[in-house]
Amino acid sequence: MSDPVRVMIVDDHPVVRRGLRAFLETQPGMTVVGEAGDGQETLRVVATSEPHVILLDLHLPDGSGSELIPKIRQWNPAIKVLVLTGFAGRHEVVPAIQAGADGYLLKDTDPDQLADAIRELADGRTVYAQEAAAALSAYVSGGDPRESLASLTTREREVLAGLGQGWSNARLATELFVSEKTIKTHVSAVLRKLGLNDRTQAALFAVKSGLVES
Amino acid sequence: MQSTPSTAEVILAAITEAVGSGRSLKETLSGLAETAKQISNASYAAIGIPEPEGDAFSAFIHVGMSDELVAEMGPLPRTHGMLDAMLHDPEPVRLTDITRDPRFRGWWPRAHPLMRSFLGVPIVSQGEVIGAFYLTDKIGGPEFTQEDEANIGLLASHAAAAIDAAAIFEDSRTLALAEERERMARELHDALNQSLFSLSLTARAASRHLGTDPERAAEELNEIALLAKEAMAELRAVVEGLRTPDVDRDGLLAAIRSQAALLSRVHHLDVDVEANEEPTLDGRVEHEVFRIVQEALTNAVRHAQPARVTVSLVSGDSLQLTVRDDGLGFDPDEQNYRGRRLGLTSMRERAASIGGTLTISSSPGNGATVRLEVPG
Numbered sequence: 088m089s090d091p092v093r094v095m096i097v098d099d100h101p102v103v104r105r106g107l108r109a110f111l112e113t114q115p116g117m118t119v120v121g122e123a124g125d126g127q128e129t130l131r132v133v134a135t136s137e138p139h140v141i142l143l144d145l146h147l148p149d150g151s152g153s154e155l156i157p158k159i160r161q162w163n164p165a166i167k168v169l170v171l172t173g174f175a176g177r178h179e180v181v182p183a184i185q186a187g188a189d190g191y192l193l194k195d196t197d198p199d200q201l202a203d204a205i206r207e208l209a210d211g212r213t214v215y216a217q218e219a220a221a222a223l224s225a226y227v228s229g230g231d232p233r234e235s236l237a238s239l240t241t242r243e244r245e246v247l248a249g250l251g252q253g254w255s256n257a258r259l260a261t262e263l264f265v266s267e268k269t270i271k272t273h274v275s276a277v278l279r280k281l282g283l284n285d286r287t288q289a290a291l292f293a294v295k296s297g298l299v300e301s
Numbered sequence: 302m303q304s305t306p307s308t309a310e311v312i313l314a315a316i317t318e319a320v321g322s323g324r325s326l327k328e329t330l331s332g333l334a335e336t337a338k339q340i341s342n343a344s345y346a347a348i349g350i351p352e353p354e355g356d357a358f359s360a361f362i363h364v365g366m367s368d369e370l371v372a373e374m375g376p377l378p379r380t381h382g383m384l385d386a387m388l389h390d391p392e393p394v395r396l397t398d399i400t401r402d403p404r405f406r407g408w409w410p411r412a413h414p415l416m417r418s419f420l421g422v423p424i425v426s427q428g429e430v431i432g433a434f435y436l437t438d439k440i441g442g443p444e445f446t447q448e449d450e451a452n453i454g455l456l457a458s459h460a461a462a463a464i465d466a467a468a469i470f471e472d473s474r475t476l477a478l479a480e481e482r483e484r485m486a487r488e489l490h491d492a493l494n495q496s497l498f499s500l501s502l503t504a505r506a507a508s509r510h511l512g513t514d515p516e517r518a519a520e521e522l523n524e525i526a527l528l529a530k531e532a533m534a535e536l537r538a539v540v541e542g543l544r545t546p547d548v549d550r551d552g553l554l555a556a557i558r559s560q561a562a563l564l565s566r567v568h569h570l571d572v573d574v575e576a577n578e579e580p581t582l583d584g585r586v587e588h589e590v591f592r593i594v595q596e597a598l599t600n601a602v603r604h605a606q607p608a609r610v611t612v613s614l615v616s617g618d619s620l621q622l623t624v625r626d627d628g629l630g631f632d633p634d635e636q637n638y639r640g641r642r643l644g645l646t647s648m649r650e651r652a653a654s655i656g657g658t659l660t661i662s663s664s665p666g667n668g669a670t671v672r673l674e675v676p677g
Contacts, residue, residue: 106499
């Protein structure tokens with residue numbers, strides 16, 4: 088039989104660490120070799136506990152989990168990182184994958200599937216929750232705000248920025264020195280290109296994509 | 302000698318009230334329709350704002366009809382016939398008998414009052430018709446006069462600005478609400494996710510231990526009970542924190558504290574509340590003061606990116622309220638802060654309505670302070 092998979096848990100919630108440890112210790116061929124509650128501690132524990140797989144929460148008190156991934160790899164490029172976190176929006180998923188995460192699961196995963204995923208990673212495969220895969224494919228196919236913005240003309244981007252500030256068509260027309268009819272055409276084009284339903288969605292999109300400060 | 306206000310004065314008052322008072326679009330339109338009816342002696346008055354496309358009105362506000370009659374008539378009209386004609390031509394239309402005009406489509410909807418004399422005046426904003434005034438059945442005369450037409454024309458020329466202002470205010474409100482809702486949902490999910498995930502893991506661990514290590518299984522079952530209790534406490538705390546503050550139920554100070562706690566939670570910043578004692582004010586005054594605090598906090602959170610906001614309430618002979626943020630600040634004289642200006646105007650109006658005075662001091666880079674003083 089092969090050596091047990093050495094697992095390390097990184098999460099700032101003690102209840103989550105305790106639950107993970109209690110469950111993983113019931114798994115044959117798996118051992119929990121370390122725990123950490125923040126980024127600093129993670130780098131210290133990684134150096135001494137020699138994990139094969141790290142379960143990594145993205146929301147840590149001293150920064151984002153994604154930023155830790157390259158630092159972990161620097162220590163030992165063979166360590167597999169399984170992100171285990173609460174959300175799978177593109178702002179979480181994309182940076183994590185870009186930083187080199189080998190897996191991405193949500194904190195509502197069935198425990199047995201989590202155990203299977205850890206084994207998959209230890210064997211060199213990747214595992215992504217459906218939600219994470221969806222966010223990633225939306226990003227790759229141009230669904231990311233910054234990517235979609237590229238499909239807009241300069242004028243349409245100005246209109247979107249105005250919508251983000253809650254401007255009416257009349258206000259937009261004044262600010263951009265065109266008629267309201269022209270603005271309406273631009274607004275329709277923006278909604279169509281971004282696949283949005285209404286002005287409120289457009290405004291939220293503008294804020295989220297960093298076009299305007301929230 | 303007491304004289305009745307002239308038509309010009311009525312128009313001026315209506316416009317002053319309608320522009321920049323932080324009212325909703327509906328309130329603004331209904332104020333304008335009421336004024337139009339009054340100055341032209343019409344039996345019925347309406348303002349219609351069409352949707353950008355299609356044949357529906359996004360708003361059709363009318364005055365002069367009883368609620369029963371409105372209910373009997375059914376759905377709001379669409380942009381057909383004479384209603385539609387007014388939306389294409391910036392010229393007013395004045396008729397003795399609307400039913401004889403070729404643009405009349407020949408019949409009234411069920412229960413609709415029969416109307417004869419008609420005055421329609423388009424509302425034009427930057428060369429485009431954005432809506433129209435519809436006035437019918439002149440009281441005390443067979444038709445609307447040249448003077449009526451001129452007066453409504455004057456009202457319409459100012460109405461465009463009032464409608465724009467109200468629409469901007471409403472847009473920014475909707476956006477703020479949508480953002481707030483999203484933050485709350487995330488907050489609630491995050492708070493419960495931790496203990497429920499742990500609970501699910503621990504339950505699986507307990508069932509694994511049952512056959513081989515009953516003692517360990519019992520230990521995990523105890524942990525499950527604890528986790529469930531914790532999750533309930535968290536749920537209660539979050540729901541309590543997200544509950545809309547209520548001045549009548551909780552008192553002014555508690556309502557302010559609860560609003561502050563809500564904002565700190567969803568926006569991740571410090572909102573401190575300092576007070577020397579529970580203020581004793583008239584209920585209506587407390588409501589207005591609370592609204593001012595809400596508005597001031599919302600402005601700070603939305604526009605200033607502060608790290609800390611402090612609300613201070615000093616009660617004594619008078620009530621002194623201060624809302625201070627350490628955010629970006631702004632130049633209060635600058636015209637570019639229209640969305641925020643509407644908020645400021647509405648705070649000033651609320652202050653004035655309870656005999657208080659409100660001052661705002663700020664400069665770029667130095668945060669902002671809103672001060673309210675209400676005599677006791």
